[in-house]
Amino acid sequence: MKNIKYAKPSEDLKKVKFGDKRLDNRLIKTVEAIEQQNGSSILSGCGNRHAAKAFYALLSNEKFSKEQVKTEAVKATSKRIENTKTQKILLVQDTCDINLNGHKKTEGLGYCSEHIRGIKVHSCLALTLNGTPLGLIGQQYESRQVKKIGLTQEEKLQRPIEEKESFRWLEMARSTLSAVPDGVETIMLCDREGDFYELYAEMLSLGTLFVVRLIQNRITVDGTRSLQQLRKMKACGEVEVSIPRDTRKNLPSRTVKMEVAFCSDVVITRPKRVKTGLPPSLRFNLVRITEISETSGESIEWLLATNLSVVDVADVMEVVGYYVQRWKIERFHYVLKSGCAVEKIQQRTCERIEFVLLIYSVIAVFILAMTYMARFFPECSCDVFLDEAEWKILYRLVTREKNAPDRPYLLKTAVAYLGELGSYKHSLSDGEYGVKATWKGLIKLFDALDIVDRLMGQV
Numbered sequence: 001m002k003n004i005k006y007a008k009p010s011e012d013l014k015k016v017k018f019g020d021k022r023l024d025n026r027l028i029k030t031v032e033a034i035e036q037q038n039g040s041s042i043l044s045g046c047g048n049r050h051a052a053k054a055f056y057a058l059l060s061n062e063k064f065s066k067e068q069v070k071t072e073a074v075k076a077t078s079k080r081i082e083n084t085k086t087q088k089i090l091l092v093q094d095t096c097d098i099n100l101n102g103h104k105k106t107e108g109l110g111y112c113s114e115h116i117r118g119i120k121v122h123s124c125l126a127l128t129l130n131g132t133p134l135g136l137i138g139q140q141y142e143s144r145q146v147k148k149i150g151l152t153q154e155e156k157l158q159r160p161i162e163e164k165e166s167f168r169w170l171e172m173a174r175s176t177l178s179a180v181p182d183g184v185e186t187i188m189l190c191d192r193e194g195d196f197y198e199l200y201a202e203m204l205s206l207g208t209l210f211v212v213r214l215i216q217n218r219i220t221v222d223g224t225r226s227l228q229q230l231r232k233m234k235a236c237g238e239v240e241v242s243i244p245r246d247t248r249k250n251l252p253s254r255t256v257k258m259e260v261a262f263c264s265d266v267v268i269t270r271p272k273r274v275k276t277g278l279p280p281s282l283r284f285n286l287v288r289i290t291e292i293s294e295t296s297g298e299s300i301e302w303l304l305a306t307n308l309s310v311v312d313v314a315d316v317m318e319v320v321g322y323y324v325q326r327w328k329i330e331r332f333h334y335v336l337k338s339g340c341a342v343e344k345i346q347q348r349t350c351e352r353i354e355f356v357l358l359i360y361s362v363i364a365v366f367i368l369a370m371t372y373m374a375r376f377f378p379e380c381s382c383d384v385f386l387d388e389a390e391w392k393i394l395y396r397l398v399t400r401e402k403n404a405p406d407r408p409y410l411l412k413t414a415v416a417y418l419g420e421l422g423s424y425k426h427s428l429s430d431g432e433y434g435v436k437a438t439w440k441g442l443i444k445l446f447d448a449l450d451i452v453d454r455l456m457g458q459v
Helices: 020-037 042-047 049-060 066-084 155-159 167-181 197-206 226-232 313-322 327-339 350-376 388-399 411-421 433-456
Strands: 086-099 117-127 133-142 185-190 209-215 237-243 254-269 281-291 301-306
Touching: 020 049, 042 155, 049 350, 066 117, 066 133, 066 167, 066 350, 086 133, 086 167, 086 327, 117 167, 117 327, 117 350, 117 388, 133 350, 133 388, 167 185, 185 313, 197 209, 197 281, 209 313, 226 254, 226 281, 237 313, 254 313, 281 313, 301 313, 327 350, 327 433, 350 411, 350 433, 388 411, 388 433, 411 433
Parallel strands: 086 185, 185 209
Antiparallel strands: 086 117, 117 133, 209 301, 237 254, 254 281, 281 301
8 A cells, every 4th residue: 555656646547538639638737726726716727817717618518527536536436445455445425515605696506504605525435444645536516406395294205215315325335335346345324314224235135245334223133123134232341542633523532431332143133124126034133332431521422333243342333444434535525625725715506616626626535645654654654645846845945955855755744744834833632643734735835836937938
């Protein structure tokens, strides 16, 4: 993994061919501009009105295909998975709402919810087992054209799965698994939104492993309820778990003491609302992990369903270890909204906004991968992510030395330098350099490179 070159988004998309060389070149130039100025408007990112106008013309051209761009982004991720020579990966899918309430004149824009006008973005990231992002492997967009569907709760339950918003989870499972190279085993990670019978049946039929957080208290074949059965199980051990920082609840990362319990071979029955055609019952294992350490806030309880083998505490901790990596997609959403400022995208149509969202998503994963590889692979070289000119300028900017080293230094050092450029505060509660410091540092680095290029052009 540490020797794999992680190409920039613009390099990943160089194989996109619209049948018009000018359009191909314009796409790459635009992506390069956006990745160097993420968070800026299209005009400031492209550098001048002529370049911005050319980008808008690209979006309007009938030869332009957003799906082709997404296909090449997924192929790049698939190739990266193959190059790592790993035998097992994690696939994490989740949805976030892009709030575009201020975009009153955007054509085709609908609603995320009754009060939020915008786009629901459902993404899937490929990760190594230790949580290093390998790339975006799927993304879908949805915008309701009405604020609220006028159906009763019973009518909503009776609708076929194809007419429900939750159907995107099944579609994503199908499309992403088809993009994974042969011979690579997958573990699908989902939060409570993925706890529905049709998705379990789909994942089992597709042959993927999964870990899903539970919310439904399902009926089992022996007439009991699944969550009640799980909560009655006596704890089989105690462990310490590192809980990632929760930016939404403003909670710092911490290590907590938890007790674990599990039920093996739990068989749930098909709900009455589910039409025939799916298996009458499904079999999987249940895991409970509950915080027992003293806490001033809400204690943690995770109830998980999995088809991974669970026979002892070690198996339970393996399941929990995988589920903790689901948090990476929350960081992806954080970079997408806060770093890339996607909720400030100004485009005339919903279709155009979706394309820019796709480009920013690929960039956000690049930033995440750079940050976490520096942590997980301390001996990794910085030229996995940075070109020679980039790591040399970065060194000189931070150290104030006139001459850069002849050979690339460690990626961990490069991320620390980016953190310095990104105004990392070094307070005791800050911990390691995070994605926010990395993206701010990258912006300043690319600003400096742009100045150097302009000066060299005047010589």
